[in-house]
Amino acid sequence: MGKGISGWLKDFFYVGPTPVPKPDGTPSYPLYTERLLLRPPLAGDFNALYEMHSREDVARLMLWEPWTMEDTQTHLARDMKSPSFACRAANLSLVMVRRDSNALIGDINLHWADRQGSLGFALHPYHQGYGYATEAAELMLLLGFKHLHLHRIQSQCNARNEPSYRLMERLGMRREGLSIECWFIKGEWWDTLTYAILEREWEARQQAANNQ
Numbered sequence: 001m002g003k004g005i006s007g008w009l010k011d012f013f014y015v016g017p018t019p020v021p022k023p024d025g026t027p028s029y030p031l032y033t034e035r036l037l038l039r040p041p042l043a044g045d046f047n048a049l050y051e052m053h054s055r056e057d058v059a060r061l062m063l064w065e066p067w068t069m070e071d072t073q074t075h076l077a078r079d080m081k082s083p084s085f086a087c088r089a090a091n092l093s094l095v096m097v098r099r100d101s102n103a104l105i106g107d108i109n110l111h112w113a114d115r116q117g118s119l120g121f122a123l124h125p126y127h128q129g130y131g132y133a134t135e136a137a138e139l140m141l142l143l144g145f146k147h148l149h150l151h152r153i154q155s156q157c158n159a160r161n162e163p164s165y166r167l168m169e170r171l172g173m174r175r176e177g178l179s180i181e182c183w184f185i186k187g188e189w190w191d192t193l194t195y196a197i198l199e200r201e202w203e204a205r206q207q208a209a210n211n212q
């Protein structure tokens with residue numbers, strides 16, 4: 001992306017008419033980036049989420065099998081309620097929607113506990129390679145560090161999942177290690193990469209982007 005997140009986010013969110021967070025710090029949804037809006041999923045998102053997560057090419061390097069309709073309903077019911085940012089431990093799941101077409105193209109989540117965060121994401125294959133996941137992930141880092149006041153955010157992936165770890169590198173995350181055959185998933189041992197970024201590292205990166 002040609003500009004840092006601060007170039008298209010205002011007051012921590014690049015939003016429409018209601019930028020003021022709620023008393024518990026939870027933002028007013030949807031949140032806008034340059035090309036996306038992010039919001040908690042709705043009941044009407046069922047078909048789009050099922051179509052994406054039931055694909056073998058989406059689930060292949062994930063910890064889970066392709067979703068069934070029952071899986072989709074379970075995840076949707078859990079994720080429709082956005083947690084309070086006052087919670088010390090919670091999971092925030094948002095869907096990515098293209099602003100130009102209103103198409104739901106992926107989802108992204110941030111789990112936090114005791115100032116430690118974990119970032120995860122999935123993107124429909126038709127929309128990969130255009131920087132959408134990076135755009136959404138930049139916003140989730142901002143939420144984690146500016147509003148949840150996290151100290152550290154990490155992300156993990158199968159070592160064969162090059163698109164995922166390249167995204168983490170674009171976010172400025174450090175590769176902290178390669179764990180050999182640490183997960184037994186889908187009948188085989190997986191090597192796992194761990195990436196992370198500290199709050200001060202993220203702030204330095206934002207400052208450098210602003211000074212360009």
